[in-house]
Amino acid sequence: MARSAAPSAAPRLDALLGWMDGLADPTRLRILRVLEREELSVLDLCGVLQLPQSTVSRHLKTLADEGWLQNRREGTASLYRLADGIDAGAQRLWRLARAEVDGWDALEQDGLRLERVRARRSQAEAFFAGAASEWDRVRSEVYGTGFGPAVLRALVPPAWTIADLGCGTGAMALELASSGARIIGVDRSAAMLKVARRRTREHGNVELHQASLESLPVAERTCDAALLLFALSYVSDVDAVLREAFRILKPGGRLVAVDAFPHRDESLRRRLGQTRPGLDPAWLRERLVAAGFHEVAADGPIAGRRKPADPELFLARGVRPDVSRRAQPKER
Numbered sequence: 001m002a003r004s005a006a007p008s009a010a011p012r013l014d015a016l017l018g019w020m021d022g023l024a025d026p027t028r029l030r031i032l033r034v035l036e037r038e039e040l041s042v043l044d045l046c047g048v049l050q051l052p053q054s055t056v057s058r059h060l061k062t063l064a065d066e067g068w069l070q071n072r073r074e075g076t077a078s079l080y081r082l083a084d085g086i087d088a089g090a091q092r093l094w095r096l097a098r099a100e101v102d103g104w105d106a107l108e109q110d111g112l113r114l115e116r117v118r119a120r121r122s123q124a125e126a127f128f129a130g131a132a133s134e135w136d137r138v139r140s141e142v143y144g145t146g147f148g149p150a151v152l153r154a155l156v157p158p159a160w161t162i163a164d165l166g167c168g169t170g171a172m173a174l175e176l177a178s179s180g181a182r183i184i185g186v187d188r189s190a191a192m193l194k195v196a197r198r199r200t201r202e203h204g205n206v207e208l209h210q211a212s213l214e215s216l217p218v219a220e221r222t223c224d225a226a227l228l229l230f231a232l233s234y235v236s237d238v239d240a241v242l243r244e245a246f247r248i249l250k251p252g253g254r255l256v257a258v259d260a261f262p263h264r265d266e267s268l269r270r271r272l273g274q275t276r277p278g279l280d281p282a283w284l285r286e287r288l289v290a291a292g293f294h295e296v297a298a299d300g301p302i303a304g305r306r307k308p309a310d311p312e313l314f315l316a317r318g319v320r321p322d323v324s325r326r327a328q329p330k331e332r
Contacts, residue, residue, distance in 0.1 A: 019090045022066040023097050026106070027051065028059050032068060032082060033098065034110055038118065039081040041074075043214050043240055048113045068094075077215030120236060128189035135169055135192065139230070147229075147258050147302055147313055160224030163248055165213050165241070166231025170196025170206075176227075177203040184223065188212050214240040218248040225249070228257035232279055242291035251322035255293060257284070260311035261300065281314045293318030 022028060027049070034040065034048055046056050060080060063069045067090070070083040086094070101107060131138065158179035167173050167185030169192050177183050177200060185200075185208040187193050193208050200206040209217045213228075213235055226245040235241050245255050260278040281298035288296045300314025 019066065019068075019087075019093050022063055022068050023093065025059065025062075027055065028063055029097060029101055030106060030110055031056070031059055031063060032094070033101070033107055034114055035069065035080055036082045036098075037111075038114060039079050040117070041077045041079055041212075041215060043077075043237065044117055045080070047237070048110055048117060050113070074211070074215070074217075077212070125189065129191040132169065132189065132191035132195050135195075136171060142311070143230070143260070143313060147315075161222060163216070163218060163223045163226040163245070165216070165226055165228050165245060166234065167196055167208065168192045168229075170199040170208070172227065172229055173206055173208075174200050174203070177206045181205065183207070184218055185209070186211050186213065186216055186218070214244060216244045216248055220247050221250045221253075223248045223250065223253055225254045225256065228255070228259075230259055232257060232259050232284070238279075238284075238287055239291065242287055242293075246291050246293060246320055249320040251320055253320045255288070255316075255318045255320075257316040258302075258313060259284075259316070260313055278311055281316060284316050288316065288318040291318075292320065294321045295319040 023032075030049055031045065034045065040048065042053060042056055042060065045060075046053050049056060060069065064071065064080075067086065068083060069080050071078045071080045073079075128135075158181050161182040161184065162176055164170075164173045164176065164183055164185040167187045168189075170185060173183045173185045173196060183200075183203075183206045185193075185196060185206065187196070187208075187210065190210055193210055196208055200208070211217045213231060214237055226249055228241070228245065232238050232241065242255075249255065262278040262280055281300060285296050285298045296316075296318040298314055298316035301312035302315050
């Protein structure tokens with residue numbers, strides 16, 4: 001009788017060993033503790049844990065394979081959280097592990113960084129929800145509208161597919177749509193997109209998406225150009241945004257960014273809800289090169305500001321290299 005019980009017990013033993021393996025790593029314990037509290041993308045999780053994406057992704061796969069995590073798609077991003085309906089045995093094991101690591105310094109630091117992620121999300125959403133109706137007026141009072149022609153000239157020819165990243169209320173999307181180009185607008189703010197949809201509703205060549213610029217809902221190599229109009233001053237990870245812009249561009253596709261030179265007007269930064277008070281063109285050139293762009297430049301100032309005290313603007317650009325056009329070796 002004792003022998004007949006062994007086969008039925010084996011699956012439970014295998015499950016127990018799998019659960020223990022999932023918890024047998026400090027990084028995986030940190031991941032589970034964070035994802036128990038908040039659903040996060042891989043990028044956000046890397047920021048909270050201060051670990052490279054390859055490391056985080058490897059541990060996420062292990063935890064998902066063992067049934068600890070579940071994920072869902074949002075655009076091109078995967079969002080992870082602690083799985084619903086975890087086996088009762090696994091739940092008991094997790095409660096024990098969580099109690100044993102309670103007060104661990106690494107978890108305390110993770111918690112502080114997680115709160116910063118939450119605060120950044122709440123601050124950006126609250127700002128744009130309140131600013132949507134007055135955004136065009138507020139921005140034009142600070143920056144004017146003279147930058148428009150310079151941007152449009154940089155984005156010819158008109159038959160392209162153009163990604164307007166951080167499209168806001170759709171002012172530039174509307175401008176570009178009138179040229180006949182297909183426009184893909186992306187913005188994180190639902191309030192801003194509500195205005196943009198109303199503004200562009202008569203243009204069938206405009207499609208709008210709510211998503212973060214670090215994880216674009218746009219297929220790889222589908223756009224002829226990408227536009228970042230005052231968008232980089234609002235993101236926490238400029239490198240991630242530039243990598244995504246590079247990803248969606250076709251070989252030979254162009255990126256154009258307009259932003260302000262750095263300024264020290266803290267009240268202006270708060271008024272505009274910016275993460276950072278402008279950008280250094282030289283630094284942005286370096287980041288564009290690091291993201292893989294060629295023919296990189298950042299020129300300014302360009303026309304735009306209305307008052308001498310307002311920040312000056314610059315235009316940056318880069319090209320995704322077309323490897324098919326590299327010089328072929330000569331025949332001998």
